[in-house]
Amino acid sequence: MLLTLTTTHRPATDLGHLLVKHPDRVQSFDLPAGAAHVFYPEADEARCTAALLVEVDPLKLGAGRGRRQATAPEGFTLGQYVNDRPYAASSLLSSALAKVFRSALRGESRDRAELAATAIPLTVRVPVLRCRGGADLAVRVFAPLGWTVTATPIPLDETYPEWGDSRYVDLTLTGTLRLADALNHLYVLLPVLDDAKHYWVAPDEVDKLLRAGSGWLADHPERGLITRRYLAHRRALAGTALARLAELRLADEPDADDSIDPTADDAGDPRRVPLAAQRREAVLAALRDSGASRVVDLGCGGGALLTALVADRRFTEVVGVDVSDRALGLAARRLRLDRLPERQRDRIHLRQSALTYRDDRLRGYDAAVLMEVVEHLDPPRLPALEDAVFGHARPGTVVVTTPNVEYNVRYEGLAPGRFRHADHRFEWTRAEFAAWVRRVAAAHGYTATVAGVGDADPELGAPTQIAVLTRDDRKEETTR
Incomplete structure (x- = not known):
């Protein structure tokens, strides 16, 4: 599975400082179910693209099925080994983002701290994303966050267009955002669109969701759907998360004082204390x-x-x-x-x-x-x-x-x-x-x-x- 991240902010090669990955080298990282590789197809002053390629080993992934959720929603005998996981973006890609770009997700940069806090032009492409709900759902979850969304359905077979579209989309996001915000959007929403996590969802996933969703999830118009899908439809966990999000919405108000003050109408008396x-x-x-x-x-x-x-x-x-x-x-x-x-x-x-x-x-x-x-x-x-x-x-x-x-x-x-x-x-x-x-x-x-x-x-x-x-x-x- 592949994700590319492009910026035209000048100098564009500062993207390497933000991601803490040098454009001149290919870097590889071990994952529980395979390996992740970071490389730069292009890197100059005007334009820089970082690519994250995740190679999934079906044998490793299948070996953990006893303590994870099923990796193949279809549920046939060989489903744990024969499925779309090595190719379509999912929670596996989300986990790789968290490991490989950990400091960038937190908005930290030792060398470019000011740039890490600045919104820059970004283009994200995920060529193959399993999207349960179709291209329209991708627009509904990403567009409220400031992205311009292009979600192109991938046909089942280009030779036979009459067969219709598959469950996959080619997703492109463009916008001007902080890199940390962009990565956190992807971290949460890629598995939401896939709607089939590759691991068992424990109670600590609520904290992960709220951390990654800080500053945007509480006010998102699709927060209910996002929360339920991210937490694998576990009703108790989703209820806890939604209650905490309600508290977040409340806390975003500058003051918790009453909306109405009985002394407010008596503005003509300067001695009256609110x-x-x-x-x-x-x-x-x-x-x-x-x-x-x-x-x-x-x-x-x-x-x-x-x-x-x-x-x-x-x-x-x-x-x-x-x-x-x-x-x-x-x-x-x-x-x-x-x-x-x-x-x-x-x-x-x-x-x-x-x-x-x-x-x-x-x-x-x-x-x-x-x-x-x-x-x-x-x-x-x-x-x-x-x-x-x-x-x-x-x-x-x-x-x-x-x-x-x-x-x-x-x-x-x-x-x-x-x-x-x-x-x-x-x-x-x-x-x-x-x-x-x-x-x-x-x-x-x-x-x-x-x-x-x-x-x-x-x-x-x-x-x-x-x-x-x-x-x-x-x-x-x-x-x-």
Whole structure:
């Protein structure tokens, strides 16, 4: 199977630096099912083409069939040895890309770091690609990513055109993209179009998909199809991946504050403090009262709270956690990390992590904040968040804020029954929030207080609810 990658960016031979493969040499790499070779059919200042040729050994591929998925969808006796795998692009080519161009996939280049971060003109050709769904599907999955797609069906037999087209296409992609983005698109979408992975799909494939799909998959109009096919139609894994992609879409918003602020319409009164600012100040006050110095902002989004935390020198370490690379990038720019003095920058850490999964890096902190986060999760995922935060990370103090749904009738223009934010999965009454806080505190060894933030209505309460949960053993230490 063959893939070629061409650029006309000048000097075009810089492609060799980005791929870390010298244009003057043929390089070969061992693969579990054969070998991969990288060479350059053309390489000059104006135009450079790198070719990846994968030779598949059917005997090696068939030998692993007991622990892999079937390599021949037709499923006949010799299917594990007699099939299209040595010739048609598939997950075998995707695996070869990951091994041979590993640093380029990550967007790293020791010699051309600036170029690696730059969109350059690229043309990708895969002469034979098994495409279950036809040429139209190739357009549907690649075109939203900025590619101009030419997918030409390959006839069953050119001598007898009346026999019709085969299941294969000759695929050409042209566009101006970062090389890392182009390679990650291919890494995910080649096996998606083939729809028959050559290996057993384990749970860690979800993480691989989200890493390779960072920055594009969450908003892709065909993300459901891509996810299901990439994960070999394993329903549980696809469900997990799609839920995490939903979290990514949420995290791409600069702030997690409510779409509607009850103080926003009172712009004529400069003394009126926006609810978002009141909420942040309430969280900061709770953290100061707890005596915390090392704080984690869980679901930090674009970094609104992080900025306030960094401005207060009593917080000696500030960690922003989000599932979205893009959100963390926004936070880094908001904090101006590239301009901060080294001593100040050393106080700040940004980490990618899903809040519904246990992460050892988040253990041992004085306090954690869930500011306008819980209501963006589907209710069935709340127990996973509770376990990850209160059961595993176990910070000394946890501060949680969430809307008070009872107050929603005070929002002008908000239809009855509608939530304050389009991505909210639920909004709790004061009684519901208090009951959740009491249950979580009792289950994980915390004591808790619940209060309101913002101008309170005598009957409906405050627009925002806030809970401060203190770990029982931490409370005893503070007392001593």
